[in-house]
Amino acid sequence: MEGSNETRIVLLGKTGSGKSSLGNLILGDQRLEVKSSPESETHGCQVTSAVINGKYIKVIDTPGFFDTNMSEEKLKREILKCMAECAPGPHAFLIVLEVGRYTDQEKEIIHKVLGYFSEEALQHAVVVFTHGDQLEEGKTIEDFTSRSKSLRDVVKKCGGRCHVVDNKYWNNNNHGDYKNNQFQVEQLLNTIERMKWQGYYSNEILDRVEREKRRTKGSIIDRLLSMFRTLTASEILQRFFGCVAGCFRRRRSSTSEDEHLLNDFETFSLDGKQGASSSFSQSRRRKP
Numbered sequence: 001m002e003g004s005n006e007t008r009i010v011l012l013g014k015t016g017s018g019k020s021s022l023g024n025l026i027l028g029d030q031r032l033e034v035k036s037s038p039e040s041e042t043h044g045c046q047v048t049s050a051v052i053n054g055k056y057i058k059v060i061d062t063p064g065f066f067d068t069n070m071s072e073e074k075l076k077r078e079i080l081k082c083m084a085e086c087a088p089g090p091h092a093f094l095i096v097l098e099v100g101r102y103t104d105q106e107k108e109i110i111h112k113v114l115g116y117f118s119e120e121a122l123q124h125a126v127v128v129f130t131h132g133d134q135l136e137e138g139k140t141i142e143d144f145t146s147r148s149k150s151l152r153d154v155v156k157k158c159g160g161r162c163h164v165v166d167n168k169y170w171n172n173n174n175h176g177d178y179k180n181n182q183f184q185v186e187q188l189l190n191t192i193e194r195m196k197w198q199g200y201y202s203n204e205i206l207d208r209v210e211r212e213k214r215r216t217k218g219s220i221i222d223r224l225l226s227m228f229r230t231l232t233a234s235e236i237l238q239r240f241f242g243c244v245a246g247c248f249r250r251r252r253s254s255t256s257e258d259e260h261l262l263n264d265f266e267t268f269s270l271d272g273k274q275g276a277s278s279s280f281s282q283s284r285r286r287k288p
């Protein structure tokens with residue numbers, strides 16, 4: 001599904017920072033693999049999507065920066081592959097950091113993002129902290145970031161956009177409470193929705209992937225059209241009824257009324273098949 005109703009989100013961050021857990025939280029399911037081992041869990045790109053409040057949201061989960069099992073070269077290749085999944089480009093990069101941990105490696109993350117992408121990527125970036133439960137009692141994420149100059153700089157580079165969740169402990173608190181994941185995810189999605197006004201991040205690779213996708217889509221449509229040109233109207237209808245009958249058959253349950261309809265469809269499409277082969281060859285012969 002494309003168009004303004006689609007939101008493409010890429011998760012970036014250090015191994016174990018909670019990227020996959022955050023992706024699951026955003027989409028409200030558990031399809032992205034989460035593990036507590038110290039080894040990196042997400043080795044390649046994982047893509048998952050859901051319709052939330054009528055909007056199609058696609059989340060692209062990446063292997064962690066500083067992945068414990070991957071060479072820098074391989075990691076770069078994997079991250080570029082992930083980018084191909086979100087052509088024509090992501091609306092938001094979520095830079096995932098943990099509350100309470102801001103070491104040299106975390107500081108490096110912004111340099112890495114700039115290394116993989118370009119300065120412009122930060123215009124589409126949001127800093128999302130996980131492990132919100134580590135915040136001091138009564139403190140907000142803004143209180144936390146304001147205490148460190150380097151954190152303030154990171155958030156500033158990302159247009160001041162900063163959010164917090166706790167994938168483990170904030171699932172059952174009262175809605176509207178600061179320490180409630182549902183509330184925090186709503187705020188995050190609102191931020192991303194506002195960011196969509198400035199479009200999405202793109203670069204040469206994404207442009208190339210998008211062109212290729214359009215070309216392939218175009219050639220499928222061309223193939224279908226050229227096939228239709230060789231068929232008579234009744235052959236097209238017979239094939240259509242064949243497809244509808246196939247869809248009915250694949251459904252798990254059906255009523256007796258469905259069965260009658262199905263029999264009619266199948267009779268029609270079977271009649272079509274017998275007649276179709278002869279008229280198909282005739283219509284092929286009609287071609288120069």
Ligand SMILES: Nc1nc2c(ncn2[C@@H]2O[C@H](COP(=O)(O)OP(=O)(O)OP(=O)(O)O)[C@@H](O)[C@H]2O)c(=O)[nH]1
Nearest residue numbers: 015016017018019020021036040041042064131167
């Ligand atoms: N307490 C707490 N634990 C978390 C939070 N987010 C993730 N975890 C835990 O941290 C561990 C790693 O989480 P993942 O979501 O797999 O992290 P990741 O960044 O996807 O890891 P890789 O795929 O290996 O790069 C799991 O045990 C999670 O349950 C959080 O907000 N709070």
Ligand SMILES: [Mg+2]
Nearest residue numbers: 019020041042
């Ligand atoms: Mg992961």
